[in-house]
Amino acid sequence: MAGPDEAKMAAMVRSWPWVGMLMPMVLRHLRKSAWLYLMPMVAACVPIGVLRAYFERSLRRCVRRLLPFFDPFITVDIASLREDYMDKIKSSDAYEEVKAHLSAACSREARHFRAEGADEGTGFVLSMREGQDEVADEFRGVTIWWSALKEDDYDMRRCCRLTFHQRHRKLIVDEYLPHVRRCGRAAMSGTRRRRLYTNKTNLSYSASRKDVWSYIDFHHPTTFETLAMHPDKKQMIIDDLNDFRSSEDYYLRIGKAWKRGYLLYGPPGTGKSTMIAAMANYLNYTVYDIELTTLKSNNDLRKLFVETTGKSIIVIEDIDCSLNLTGSRAAMAQTKRADGAPKKGSVVTLSGLLNFIDGIWSAHSGEWIIVFTTNHLDKLDAALIRRGRMDLHIEMSYCGFEAFKRIWRILTS
Numbered sequence: 530m531a532g533p534d535e536a537k538m539a540a541m542v543r544s545w546p547w548v549g550m551l552m553p554m555v556l557r558h559l560r561k562s563a564w565l566y567l568m569p570m571v572a573a574c575v576p577i578g579v580l581r582a583y584f585e586r587s588l589r590r591c592v593r594r595l596l597p598f599f600d601p602f603i604t605v606d607i608a609s610l611r612e613d614y615m616d617k618i619k620s621s622d623a624y625e626e627v628k629a630h631l632s633a634a635c636s637r638e639a640r641h642f643r644a645e646g647a648d649e650g651t652g653f654v655l656s657m658r659e660g661q662d663e664v665a666d667e668f669r670g671v672t673i674w675w676s677a678l679k680e681d682d683y684d685m686r687r688c689c690r691l692t693f694h695q696r697h698r699k700l701i702v703d704e705y706l707p708h709v710r711r712c713g714r715a716a717m718s719g720t721r722r723r724r725l726y727t728n729k730t731n732l733s734y735s736a737s738r739k740d741v742w743s744y745i746d747f748h749h750p751t752t753f754e755t756l757a758m759h760p761d762k763k764q765m766i767i768d769d770l771n772d773f774r775s776s777e778d779y780y781l782r783i784g785k786a787w788k789r790g791y792l793l794y795g796p797p798g799t800g801k802s803t804m805i806a807a808m809a810n811y812l813n814y815t816v817y818d819i820e821l822t823t824l825k826s827n828n829d830l831r832k833l834f835v836e837t838t839g840k841s842i843i844v845i846e847d848i849d850c851s852l853n854l855t856g857s858r859a860a861m862a863q864t865k866r867a868d869g870a871p872k873k874g875s876v877v878t879l880s881g882l883l884n885f886i887d888g889i890w891s892a893h894s895g896e897w898i899i900v901f902t903t904n905h906l907d908k909l910d911a912a913l914i915r916r917g918r919m920d921l922h923i924e925m926s927y928c929g930f931e932a933f934k935r936i937w938r939i940l941t942s
């Protein structure tokens with residue numbers, strides 16, 4: 530049964546037949562163009578500020594689209610300071626590398642320099658002075674302009690700004706910038722004086738690099754020339770080091786951290802430490818000597834590790850004497866208390882050390898070597914020294930005939 534409203538409508542249609550004809554058309558029109566009537570009503574309700582922000586945003590978007598027609602150059606700032614993983618402000622490696630590259634590549638063009646005492650050694654590092662004209666660098670026929678800026682007169686923050694045409698964006702980002710870093714790194718390692726670092730004790734939570742490592746200049750006279758060893762074995766080690774040094778692309782391609790492990794084993798006094806010095810001199814690497822027994826936890830080990838730099842040899846000598854690392858994993862388990870926590874005194878654990886060697890932290894600095902030395906190979910856990918972790922096992926034995934000939938030649942030359 531129809532309701533009273535429908536009955537009224539039917540009566541009206543009967544009285545005015547034209548209403549019945551027009552009504553569906555009016556309703557259809559209203560449904561289609563409802564927005565025409567609703568828009569002014571909505572606009573009247575929206576505050577003026579919101580409307581202004583909307584139009585400003587649209588205008589800005591429009592100007593940004595037009596801007597490349599008038600200014601096709603892109604700038605990239607490489608800042609001198611950055612935040613590290615603990616939100617601490619640290620100097621940026623990239624900035625130092627760029628500075629080193631520019632002081633070598635652009636020094637012909639610049640006329641005004643800033644000279645700073647070199648971080649290592651007694652020399653000076655020349656860099657561009659803030660506010661001076663841009664200097665140009667060439668890469669594959671493309672010109673790139675560099676300038677130095679200071680973010681604030683009272684601030685230590687500086688940056689190197691590079692400017693290039695937008696059509697070279699891909700070349701600059703994918704190839705030029707990595708090239709600059711590589712060249713800068715090479716320039717830095719060519720001039721730096723190497724250091725021998727050793728870890729401090731009592732590392733605090735927010736320890737920085739100088740809080741965790743102390744150092745002296747590294748002046749060990751041993752080279753592969755003076756090292757008495759069978760010539761074939763010596764050559765094999767030198768070849769291995771050369772391969773490692775030139776294999777950045779290989780490690781990148783196979784998705785592995787750029788690092789290599791050496792295990793030196795043999796009786797006391799057979800030249801294990803001497804071999805490390807020869808390696809460091811040959812590669813021109815810094816040496817970090819870690820004394821594991823002074824560390825309180827795996828966290829301390831990680832703090833030390835993240836404060837190391839690339840092109841370095843990290844050494845753990847006499848690893849068989851380091852607490853908690855000797856023997857098999859089963860024996861390790863016995864060093865734990867009933868509740869599973871390590872017993873007092875057993876501080877750095879085997880798994881902590883394994884994480885440090887090839888866990889996710891292992892790729893943090895790039896191009897590093899780890900060396901373990903031991904007098905008792907049989908005491909070490911198999912997991913610690915397996916190939917892939919300790920890539921090369923080198924036996925240092927008592928002087929053979931060939932090595933003796935080498936010593937004789939050195940002494941009599």
Ligand SMILES: Nc1ncnc2c1ncn2[C@@H]1O[C@H](COP(=O)(O)OP(=O)(O)OP(=O)(O)O)[C@@H](O)[C@H]1O
Nearest residue numbers: 755756757758796797798799800801802803804904
């Ligand atoms: N193969 C070698 N060639 C040249 N010198 C050597 C060699 N082996 C040992 N020496 C000399 O013997 C001394 C002891 O060597 P080194 O400290 O390197 O031995 P090590 O194996 O590390 O001993 P330890 O296991 O006790 O730490 C050094 O002064 C070093 O000059």
